[in-house]
Amino acid sequence: MESSLPLILDRAAGLPLHLQLAEQFRAAIRDGRLQAGHRLPSTRDLAKDLSVSRSVAQAAYDQLHAEGWIEGRPGAGTFVTDVVPLQPAVRRSPAPRPDPTADLLTLRPGIPYIGPTPDPGWRRAWREVSAQSPPRGYDDAAGLPVLREALAEHVGRVRGIACGPENLLITNGTVHGLRLLLAVAMQPGERIAIEDPGYLNAVVAARDHWLEIVDVPVDEDGLRVGALTDDVPAAYVTPSHQYPLGGRLPVARRNELIRWARRTGAMLIEDDYDSEFRYDVAPLPALAQLDLDRVVHLGTLSKTLSPSLRLGWLVASDTMIDRLATFRAESGDWPGWPMQAALLAMLRDGYLDQAVRRGRRLYADRRIHTCSVLAPYGQVIGQDAGLHITLLLPEYVDDRQVTADALAAGVVIAPLSEYRRSTPGPPGLVIGYATPSTEDLHTALGLLTEVLDRHSPLRGSTEATPAQRK
Numbered sequence: 001m002e003s004s005l006p007l008i009l010d011r012a013a014g015l016p017l018h019l020q021l022a023e024q025f026r027a028a029i030r031d032g033r034l035q036a037g038h039r040l041p042s043t044r045d046l047a048k049d050l051s052v053s054r055s056v057a058q059a060a061y062d063q064l065h066a067e068g069w070i071e072g073r074p075g076a077g078t079f080v081t082d083v084v085p086l087q088p089a090v091r092r093s094p095a096p097r098p099d100p101t102a103d104l105l106t107l108r109p110g111i112p113y114i115g116p117t118p119d120p121g122w123r124r125a126w127r128e129v130s131a132q133s134p135p136r137g138y139d140d141a142a143g144l145p146v147l148r149e150a151l152a153e154h155v156g157r158v159r160g161i162a163c164g165p166e167n168l169l170i171t172n173g174t175v176h177g178l179r180l181l182l183a184v185a186m187q188p189g190e191r192i193a194i195e196d197p198g199y200l201n202a203v204v205a206a207r208d209h210w211l212e213i214v215d216v217p218v219d220e221d222g223l224r225v226g227a228l229t230d231d232v233p234a235a236y237v238t239p240s241h242q243y244p245l246g247g248r249l250p251v252a253r254r255n256e257l258i259r260w261a262r263r264t265g266a267m268l269i270e271d272d273y274d275s276e277f278r279y280d281v282a283p284l285p286a287l288a289q290l291d292l293d294r295v296v297h298l299g300t301l302s303k304t305l306s307p308s309l310r311l312g313w314l315v316a317s318d319t320m321i322d323r324l325a326t327f328r329a330e331s332g333d334w335p336g337w338p339m340q341a342a343l344l345a346m347l348r349d350g351y352l353d354q355a356v357r358r359g360r361r362l363y364a365d366r367r368i369h370t371c372s373v374l375a376p377y378g379q380v381i382g383q384d385a386g387l388h389i390t391l392l393l394p395e396y397v398d399d400r401q402v403t404a405d406a407l408a409a410g411v412v413i414a415p416l417s418e419y420r421r422s423t424p425g426p427p428g429l430v431i432g433y434a435t436p437s438t439e440d441l442h443t444a445l446g447l448l449t450e451v452l453d454r455h456s457p458l459r460g461s462t463e464a465t466p467a468q469r470k
Contacts, residue, residue, distance in 0.1 A: 005033065009050055017052060018059035025064055029080055036082040040070060105444035106412040109244065109388035109432035112303050113362065121351030122305075128345045134337050141329040142321060143170025143313075144337070147344045151313050154347060159275065160285035161297060166318040169325060170311070172335050174271055174300045175201045177314040178236070181296055182209045184327045185267060185320070186234060193235035195223055197419035199243045199271065202236050217423045218242055220381065222249040225256045234267045239287045241274035244419050244430040245390055246382015254287055261294040268295045274386030276304055276356045279364050293317050301343070303387060304356055311339050359434075363387060366433040366441055373445045374431065377452045387434035390416060392426045397455050399427035405451045411444045 007024050009017050028034040041049070043057040050057070061078060064070045071081050142148065148165035155161045155168075171177035186192065188210035194202055196215035206213050216227050216235070222242040228235060237257070239249035249257070261268050270287045278284070288297035292315070300312035314324070328334050346352045370389055371380050379392040393399060399415035406413050416428030431448075433441055 007050060009052065017056045018063065021050075021056065021060035022063045025060070026067075026069060029069055029083065034080050036080055038080045039076075040078045040080070042077065104407070104410050104412050105440050105447070106435050107431050107433065107441075107444050107448070108412055108414055108435070109430050110303070111307060111432060111435040112305075112359065112387060113434050113437070114306055119351070119355070121346065121349055121354060124349060125342045125345035125351060129338050129341045132341060139334075139337055139340075140325075141334055142325040143168065143334065144340045144344065147340050147347075150344055150347045154352070155286075155297075155299065155313070155315060158283070159272065159297075159299075160289040161292070161315055162289065163292065163315055167292065167315055167321060169314040169316070169321050169328075170335055170340055171298075171300075171314050172310045173302055173307075173312040174273075174298045175205060176310075177298045177312060178202060178269065178271070179205050179208070180324055180327065180333070181269065181314065182206065182211065184323050186211060190234070191232045193228055193232045195237060195242065196421050196423040197244060197416065197425070198236075198421075199238065199273070200419060202271065203421070206236075213421075215422045218245055218247065220245070220247050221253060222247040223253070223257070225253050225260060228257075228260055230264045232264075232266060234269060235261075236269040236271065237287070238271045238273045240272055240284055241382070241386040243271075243273050244382075244388070244414075244416065246384070246386060246388070248284060248385065249287070254290065257287070258290045258294065262291070266294070270295050270297045272297060272299045274303060275299075277360055277363055277387060278385045279360070279367060280384045288315055296320065301352075304352065304359065305346075309339065311335055311343055363434055366438065369442070370431060370433040370445060373449060374452075377449070377456055378428070388430055388432040390428055390430050392416075392428045394456065395426060397427050399429055402429065402451060402455050405454070406448055409447045409451055411447045411451075413448065 005024070005028055007021065009020050011017070013020065015023075025034070025040075040046075040061075043054050043061060046057040047054040061070065065072065068081060069083065070078055072078050145165060147170060148168040151168050151170075152163050152165050156163060169177070169180075171180065182192075182205060186209065189212065191212045191214050192206050193214045193216045194206065195218050197218070203213060214229070214232055217224050222239060222245075223235075223237050235257075237249070239254065239257075241248060257268065260266065268287065272286060275283050275286070286297055288295040295316075297315035298312065299315070301309050302312070314321075316324075343352075367383060367389065371383050374380055374389070374391050377391060378394065381390050381392060383389045393402070399417050403413055403415045414430040414432075416425075416430055419430070436444060
């Protein structure tokens with residue numbers, strides 16, 4: 001039985017005529033208008049009916065035959081194959097929900113200020129990248145060799161780590177570097193010590209790799225090294241500015257931590273969080289400078305340039321770098337060439353150093369204002385460095401309720417209890433002062449103090465908590 005279909009070709013459309021024709025036959029087979037065994041008109045008759053050249057009809061049939069929709073039978077003609085039409089899957093996904101906090105003022109920690117217009121140094125870097133041809137093949141799994149060389153000089157100069165390009169691996173940021181390291185250096189079921197309270201994404205990364213997390217308490221100086229046990233093969237630490245309490249690990253504890261790692265054979269994972277921004281003294285040297293065989297150092301551009309750049313570095317022994325690079329060569333998981341080339345241009349141009357200096361000046365003023373506004377409501381800690389402070393609140397205050405009330409008032413903040421796992425401690429708020437404009441920061445702090453006034457009616461006469469008396 002020969003099929004007769006209402007076929008319409010649009011010569012003004014951008015799609016070639018033979019592809020239009022093929023799609024109309026497909027649609028007819030899918031919806032059952034053409035069934036298995038139906039005979040199609042010859043290419044000569046089809047071309048005559050549609051007033052097109054025979055080559056158009058033949059090209060359409062060739063396409064359908066290649067895809068398996070039709071078959072030719074010698075001496076008989078062209079027929080629809082015995083194909084069962086597959087009903088297209090209907091995705092019933094819920095309508096995307098807008099971020100309820102997108103238009104609110106945010107005092108969440110860990111996000112730098114991004115100005116409304118790009119800096120000249122930023123534009124210069126991307127112009128330089130746009131003028132270059134990309135590599136002909138896949139680039140080095142450890143990162144561009146010239147970038148690793150430039151970064152080795154950078155971390156040696158600003159972080160005091162004696163290293164070469166063979167000790168560097170380019171990452172997509174701190175968490176990416178941590179996940180690579182855990183995948184290569186640790187086995188499921190092994191134990192890892194993590195500060196408590198501590199960085200939530202590090203905890204999630206450890207759990208995703210099926211590691212047993214050992215909570216290690218911190219105090220005003222950072223990780224309490226004496227709480228580490230000898231049966232833990234790895235420890236994650238933020239020695240430059242403990243996240244979120246803000247303590248800096250003093251020299252005595254750093255030496256004690258290195259001695260512990262050497263004695264037990266443990267690996268130390270140094271998250272160099274907020275090391276660039278100190279307001280009292282020069283940035284402290286990195287922990288990795290003491291022993292690069294025992295310490296893996298993680299750095300990032302998230303706090304200096306932008307979190308969306310997704311670029312950082314990992315510094316370790318050359319043996320560890322080789323293991324990580326081999327793993328990445330097999331997984332194909334490394335930053336793209338344009339990002340790396342842009343960072344290289346920023347390093348050579350001095351733009352990265354300039355951005356850090358400008359950030360220190362901006363954040364130093366904001367830090368002073370934030371501390372002065374919030375000091376009446378509790379004890380401000382961690383104010384000597386970084387992009388946030390922590391406000392310890394009286395014991396009777398529910399920091400999660402304060403957070404909820406602040407959100408209702410139009411301000412996004414983080415409760416300290418959000419970062420705690422098993423180690424008890426006072427309630428508090430982790431306040432980032434970097435993200436908003438200066439005007440928005442003042443507005444957000446004003447709204448927050450109104451909320452705190454409702455939660456601390458006796459703030460002038462309450463007894464200090466044990467943490468406050470330290």
